[in-house]
Amino acid sequence: MTLSAPFTLSTQVQIDELDAALGTLEREVARQRRMLAEFAEIYSEVGEASSLSAMVQGIYTKAESILKNLVEAIDGKVSPGGAWQAELLNAASAQNPGVRYALISHSTYKAMQDVLGFQHVVRSLYSEEIRISRAREMATETVSTMRSLIGELRHFLSPIDDENAKDEFTYQDSRPGEK
Numbered sequence: 001m002t003l004s005a006p007f008t009l010s011t012q013v014q015i016d017e018l019d020a021a022l023g024t025l026e027r028e029v030a031r032q033r034r035m036l037a038e039f040a041e042i043y044s045e046v047g048e049a050s051s052l053s054a055m056v057q058g059i060y061t062k063a064e065s066i067l068k069n070l071v072e073a074i075d076g077k078v079s080p081g082g083a084w085q086a087e088l089l090n091a092a093s094a095q096n097p098g099v100r101y102a103l104i105s106h107s108t109y110k111a112m113q114d115v116l117g118f119q120h121v122v123r124s125l126y127s128e129e130i131r132i133s134r135a136r137e138m139a140t141e142t143v144s145t146m147r148s149l150i151g152e153l154r155h156f157l158s159p160i161d162d163e164n165a166k167d168e169f170t171y172q173d174s175r176p177g178e179k
Contacts (some may be wrong), residue, residue: 049135052120056142111145
């Protein structure tokens with residue numbers, strides 16, 4: 001499996017942009033905490049929930065785009081249809097024997113499923129219906145999940161001198177029966 005240098009570079013830039021978006025989310029969480037502590041009289045839970053939820057949704061969409069581009073470039077098209085997002089995560093977390101090892105570990109796969117579920121909730125609710133505690137929890141979980149994803153994707157894209165070593169690479173928490 002060989003990806004072109006321009007594709008790899010473009011993907012690395014997208015990963016860097018995702019990493020920068022995580023920094024923005026972390027700063028927003030801290031800003032909202034300061035607002036609550038210093039300006040409780042004008043602080044709005046609805047505003048915080050809306051802000052954090054929108055940022056989580058945007059970050060997940062960026063990550064999903066990176067995974068989709070990689071899976072399509074290596075494996076071919078992702079199946080269209082209503083469940084394509086779940087199928088994309090399945091494809092990214094599974095090996096394509098003889099072509100590539102899993103792009104993401106099973107633990108990252110599970111964590112991304114949680115963020116995907118939250119994204120679906122955000123898309124279907126008005127911001128005032130999102131619980132602030134859940135928005136805060138998901139902001140923290142999203143940062144952790146995406147940091148894992150970024151590390152795994154950077155590893156996947158990194159040049160390895162011995163191609164055989166890359167073929168034999170497995171995540172420690174890969175799915176049972178997979179390498």
